[in-house]
Structure formats: C-alpha cells, structure tokens
Amino acid sequence: MTVGDYLRAIGRSWLVVVILAALGAAGGFGYAKLTPDTYRSTGSLLVTSDRGESTSELVQGSAYVQNLVATYVLLARSELVLQPVIDELDLDTTPRALASTISASSPLNSVVIEVSATSASPRLAAKITEAVMDSLATVVSRDVAPQADGQPTVRLTVIQGADEPRFPFAPSTRNFVLLGGVIGLALGVAFSVLRAFAWQTVRSRADVGRLTSIPVLGEVVETRRGVQLPAVVLRDRLGIEAESVRAVAANLNFLKVDGGMKSLVVTSAASGEAKSSLVIALGIMIAESSRSVLLIDADLRSPSLAEYTQLDGGVGLTNVLIGETTLAEAAQDWGADGLRVLTSGADAPNPSQLLTSQRMTDLLEEARGEFDFIIVDCAPLLAVTDATWLGNQTDGALLAVLYDKTRAHNLEKVVNTAAVGGLNLLGAVLTRVPRRGVSRYGVGNYGARATTQADGLRSKIRLRGRSRDNR
Missing domain, CATH: 3.40.50.300 (P-loop containing nucleotide triphosphate hydrolases)
Structure with missing residues (x-):
C-alpha cells in the first residue's frame, strides 16, 4: 500500500477515528477526575563546611562539599533518614514505601539539596518534607560527616522551609485528556489501516x-x-x-x-x-x-x-x-x-x-x-x-x-x-x-449542465401543455 492508500483508508474510517479519539479524551478526563488529588511540598537545604581559614582551604572545602552533595541526595531516601520520620510523625508505612513518595535532587554545580514529599493531604506533605530535611541534617552531622575536634566538618542548614501546598500537582486533567485523545487517535488510525488490509473492499x-x-x-x-x-x-x-x-x-x-x-x-x-x-x-x-x-x-x-x-x-x-x-x-x-x-x-x-x-x-x-x-x-x-x-x-x-x-x-x-x-x-x-x-452522463460537470438543460426543457413542455389546456 502507498501513502495515498493509507490516507484513503483513514479517510474511509474517519468517523471511527474521531469517535475513538473522543472516547480516549473522555476516558482520560474521567480517569483524571477519579484519581485522588496529590499534593507536593518542597524544601531546600544548604550544604556547608565549617573548616577552612585561608582562601585555599575554603576553595578545597567547597570542592569537598560539592563531592558530598550527590551522596547526601541519595541518603535522603535511605532507611537511616526515613525511619526517624516515620517514628516522629507516627506514620503507618515502611521506609521503602515512604521512599516512593520522597524525591531529592541538587541543581547542577550547587551545594543545595531540594527535598520534596507527596501526599493526598497537603498538611501531611509539608510535615513529611520538614521531617525529612531535619532527619537528613541530623544524620549527616551525627553519623556521616567527618569529625574534627569533636565537631562535624559538614553541616546542612534549612534555607527554605516546606510550605503547605494550596493546589494539587496531580492528576493533570489536561495531560490526561491529551494522552487519552492521542491513544484513541492512534487506535483509530490502526483500526483504519488494519481494516484496509483485512477487510479490503472494491470501490472502483x-x-x-x-x-x-x-x-x-x-x-x-x-x-x-x-x-x-x-x-x-x-x-x-x-x-x-x-x-x-x-x-x-x-x-x-x-x-x-x-x-x-x-x-x-x-x-x-x-x-x-x-x-x-x-x-x-x-x-x-x-x-x-x-x-x-x-x-x-x-x-x-x-x-x-x-x-x-x-x-x-x-x-x-x-x-x-x-x-x-x-x-x-x-x-x-x-x-x-x-x-x-x-x-x-x-x-x-x-x-x-x-x-x-x-x-x-x-x-x-x-x-x-x-x-x-x-x-x-x-x-x-x-x-x-x-x-x-x-x-x-x-x-x-x-x-x-x-x-x-x-x-x-x-x-x-x-x-x-x-x-x-x-x-x-x-x-x-x-x-x-x-x-x-x-452526473447524469457519468462524466464531470457535463452531466450537471445536461441535467439543467433537461429540467428546463421539461419545464417548457409543461408550460406549453398548460397553454394548450388554457386554449
């Protein structure tokens, strides 16, 4: 089949394509409305080093901290950090399950760690985020960071607290509608092409x-x-x-x-x-x-x-x-x-x-x-x-x-x-x-013109007949 054949196959089933796309969009809308709202709260931590008196030492300390940031990002979702959060907030979950709702990242070439938590409750999302940041800071200073003179050389400081979100971030009704429409459209096109192959009919x-x-x-x-x-x-x-x-x-x-x-x-x-x-x-x-x-x-x-x-x-x-x-x-x-x-x-x-x-x-x-x-x-x-x-x-x-x-x-x-x-x-x-x-003669517009002439001729005949009757 050529590209033209595919296009003609889709054109012959255009109604099915439209219906499936509409049904897909409607399904996406319904799924979005049935899916519970999910809220996300985000906070930020700054990773700093307390060691270094000269400029060279400060530069070395900054490079040292940047190397540790990636490790602390992974640490944020570990059992060592999350178990204290579960105990503090009395959550009915496990560290592994809680980790699926936590995300941590660090902007490129920075020493800032962004921690986010999601929940069906906006208040609980904010509480979990705050608790995770506090627990991470505690674990780093107490258990992970190197010690010098009995003090940790690296410190995590909360620079942006976790605010209670006002609006849910998911589900996105628009995205679900678009995704459903695209899936329905794809199914409609696939049906049209398969129909052309499996149920090919004679049309000319x-x-x-x-x-x-x-x-x-x-x-x-x-x-x-x-x-x-x-x-x-x-x-x-x-x-x-x-x-x-x-x-x-x-x-x-x-x-x-x-x-x-x-x-x-x-x-x-x-x-x-x-x-x-x-x-x-x-x-x-x-x-x-x-x-x-x-x-x-x-x-x-x-x-x-x-x-x-x-x-x-x-x-x-x-x-x-x-x-x-x-x-x-x-x-x-x-x-x-x-x-x-x-x-x-x-x-x-x-x-x-x-x-x-x-x-x-x-x-x-x-x-x-x-x-x-x-x-x-x-x-x-x-x-x-x-x-x-x-x-x-x-x-x-x-x-x-x-x-x-x-x-x-x-x-x-x-x-x-x-x-x-x-x-x-x-x-x-x-x-x-x-x-x-x-057309009346089966060719182009010639038949349409002939039809008009024939209709006019029949009208004249009827008028002449009426004139004779009137006589």
Missing part, C-alpha cells in the same frame, strides 16, 4: 481491474434512502439512476457481436450485493427498446423478484419445472411493455436438482424462442453452484459487485470459481455507487 473500476481480468460494464448509482432502484428507474427514465443502468444495457450489446446476446444470468459473490434490483432495472432498460424481455427468479433459496415487483410469487418457476403450469401461464406482465417476470414459485426442497434438470434446459430453450432477451437471477456463486450451471446454459454471467461492501478476496475467489466451472463471466457491474461526483 480500478479495483476490479487490479484484482481480475473481467471488464466493468458500468456503475449503477445508489438510490436515495428508502427507495428501490426499479421504482426509481420506472419513475424517472432520465434520472442518473436510469442512465447508469442504461449504460450497462448498452454495453451488453458489445460483448457478443455475432448473433447478439440473448440471455444471461446475474449473480454475485455473496448475498446482499443488489443483484436482484439490477436484474429488474436491466429488464426495464432493455424492454424500452421495443424488445420482449423475460426475467426469471432462479434464486430458489432466497427469491426476491416477487417482493421487488409486488407480483404473486405462489406460481412461478418451480411450478413450471414440475409440470403444473406452462411458461406462458406463469410469466406475468410488469412495469414496461414487453417485460414479463417469472417468479420463483412454490418453495421446493430440492432447488439444485430442479435448476440442473433437463426441464430447466428445455424451459430456457422455450424462452429463447418467445423472448428477445432473458435475464436469470441466480444465487450467489460462492454459496452454491446454481449460477455456474445456468450460466453455461445461457450466453454467460454478469457479476454484481456492491460498492465498498464486496470483499476483494471474495471477488478474486468468485472469478476463480467461475473459471474452474467453465462459466463465462461477461463482466462486472458496480452497484450502489455513491451519488457524489456522478
């Missing part, structure tokens, strides 16, 4: 061309929410939805020049990829050119043509195959002149046996003699082999590929499955392609 003609060698015959535009494609095509034959289906119907004519194309099956890799709505819309578009068209619902396991067309599905293909009725009696007129629909019919316990029977072959041959074009709606190719069998009884198969839903590996798998079964895949059709950027 280029994707189909990269994964397979079959041509893309068109891109069918998605309808508005709650509206089915056949209904839109019937209502507005000049709409961008109808034009996108009409382009697919026109491209079918170029697939077989000698003798023309008479029949095909429409299938998909998996269920829910808009193959049935494509079957009906194609039938409408082909029938508008004064050709007789028969739509056959051969998806006997999950039929849908009767639901889309609101026709009676009780008598149909299965009834014809078992000899209860004839094709002429079972096929029903619907939608457009010359368009007939053969629904699935009564439920059958053996759909594969019916569809692969000689009676099915005879039915298709009979239909070819009575209709100019036959479109068969078949079950998904990866689910069952019905489409492979019926595709070999017709001129080939058309593959419906649902925009941004059909998995890339499923598309590759269905093409390989078709090749193994000897199925002639005529091409693919991208279904439910987003309306954004799609």
Whole structure:
C-alpha cells in the first residue's frame, strides 16, 4: 500500500477515528477526575563546611562539599533518614514505601539539596518534607560527616522551609485528556489501516481491474434512502439512476457481436450485493427498446423478484419445472411493455436438482424462442453452484459487485470459481455507487449542465401543455 492508500483508508474510517479519539479524551478526563488529588511540598537545604581559614582551604572545602552533595541526595531516601520520620510523625508505612513518595535532587554545580514529599493531604506533605530535611541534617552531622575536634566538618542548614501546598500537582486533567485523545487517535488510525488490509473492499473500476481480468460494464448509482432502484428507474427514465443502468444495457450489446446476446444470468459473490434490483432495472432498460424481455427468479433459496415487483410469487418457476403450469401461464406482465417476470414459485426442497434438470434446459430453450432477451437471477456463486450451471446454459454471467461492501478476496475467489466451472463471466457491474461526483452522463460537470438543460426543457413542455389546456 502507498501513502495515498493509507490516507484513503483513514479517510474511509474517519468517523471511527474521531469517535475513538473522543472516547480516549473522555476516558482520560474521567480517569483524571477519579484519581485522588496529590499534593507536593518542597524544601531546600544548604550544604556547608565549617573548616577552612585561608582562601585555599575554603576553595578545597567547597570542592569537598560539592563531592558530598550527590551522596547526601541519595541518603535522603535511605532507611537511616526515613525511619526517624516515620517514628516522629507516627506514620503507618515502611521506609521503602515512604521512599516512593520522597524525591531529592541538587541543581547542577550547587551545594543545595531540594527535598520534596507527596501526599493526598497537603498538611501531611509539608510535615513529611520538614521531617525529612531535619532527619537528613541530623544524620549527616551525627553519623556521616567527618569529625574534627569533636565537631562535624559538614553541616546542612534549612534555607527554605516546606510550605503547605494550596493546589494539587496531580492528576493533570489536561495531560490526561491529551494522552487519552492521542491513544484513541492512534487506535483509530490502526483500526483504519488494519481494516484496509483485512477487510479490503472494491470501490472502483480500478479495483476490479487490479484484482481480475473481467471488464466493468458500468456503475449503477445508489438510490436515495428508502427507495428501490426499479421504482426509481420506472419513475424517472432520465434520472442518473436510469442512465447508469442504461449504460450497462448498452454495453451488453458489445460483448457478443455475432448473433447478439440473448440471455444471461446475474449473480454475485455473496448475498446482499443488489443483484436482484439490477436484474429488474436491466429488464426495464432493455424492454424500452421495443424488445420482449423475460426475467426469471432462479434464486430458489432466497427469491426476491416477487417482493421487488409486488407480483404473486405462489406460481412461478418451480411450478413450471414440475409440470403444473406452462411458461406462458406463469410469466406475468410488469412495469414496461414487453417485460414479463417469472417468479420463483412454490418453495421446493430440492432447488439444485430442479435448476440442473433437463426441464430447466428445455424451459430456457422455450424462452429463447418467445423472448428477445432473458435475464436469470441466480444465487450467489460462492454459496452454491446454481449460477455456474445456468450460466453455461445461457450466453454467460454478469457479476454484481456492491460498492465498498464486496470483499476483494471474495471477488478474486468468485472469478476463480467461475473459471474452474467453465462459466463465462461477461463482466462486472458496480452497484450502489455513491451519488457524489456522478452526473447524469457519468462524466464531470457535463452531466450537471445536461441535467439543467433537461429540467428546463421539461419545464417548457409543461408550460406549453398548460397553454394548450388554457386554449
């Protein structure tokens, strides 16, 4: 994947990224509010030497003290210093536990030791700091510092007492919110990239061309929410939805020049990829050119043509195959002149046996003699082999590929499955392609201009009609 692919993957999941970042920030805020306040009190000690009368001795004493400062910083957190603090303040803790709340440091090139203590109580933090500084000074003068004439040569003096802090230093709500937001953002980006790898979907003609060698015959535009494609095509034959289906119907004519194309099956890799709505819309578009068209619902396991067309599905293909009725009696007129629909019919316990029977072959041959074009709606190719069998009884198969839903590996798998079964895949059709950027003619702004002209023409026609009516 290129950098552009990564950016597009993140862009496709931008909502997830935003939500995870917001949840991370909210989690950080909640954690900060649930974390008890911690106060810090700080005091300072000055390390000095009482030895030295001449300038050289004072310089040597100063260097000597600086060498000891680092040792006294470590000493501040030792058991020797902290046990007296525990005894003095009557703390219910151990020197090791108390040491985790104590910090000591010395600014560079100085003889000052800064001691800090943290606690949930501001008063206790100040008391511990004062006690640690006093204990450190006592231990140094009594037990650690070299003696001269019975007096310690090094002395620690408190130069800044420990004040009781007014505000907690932790938790930092802002820092936790920022950290949570960054973690959530990172998780969102990681999810987007992993999704692009694990759930890579087909989103363009280029994707189909990269994964397979079959041509893309068109891109069918998605309808508005709650509206089915056949209904839109019937209502507005000049709409961008109808034009996108009409382009697919026109491209079918170029697939077989000698003798023309008479029949095909429409299938998909998996269920829910808009193959049935494509079957009906194609039938409408082909029938508008004064050709007789028969739509056959051969998806006997999950039929849908009767639901889309609101026709009676009780008598149909299965009834014809078992000899209860004839094709002429079972096929029903619907939608457009010359368009007939053969629904699935009564439920059958053996759909594969019916569809692969000689009676099915005879039915298709009979239909070819009575209709100019036959479109068969078949079950998904990866689910069952019905489409492979019926595709070999017709001129080939058309593959419906649902925009941004059909998995890339499923598309590759269905093409390989078709090749193994000897199925002639005529091409693919991208279904439910987003309306954004799609014009009435599918190219740039030309379609937008054409749409405006067509709308103006329809307005003029309506006005002329009203004028004639007024006459």
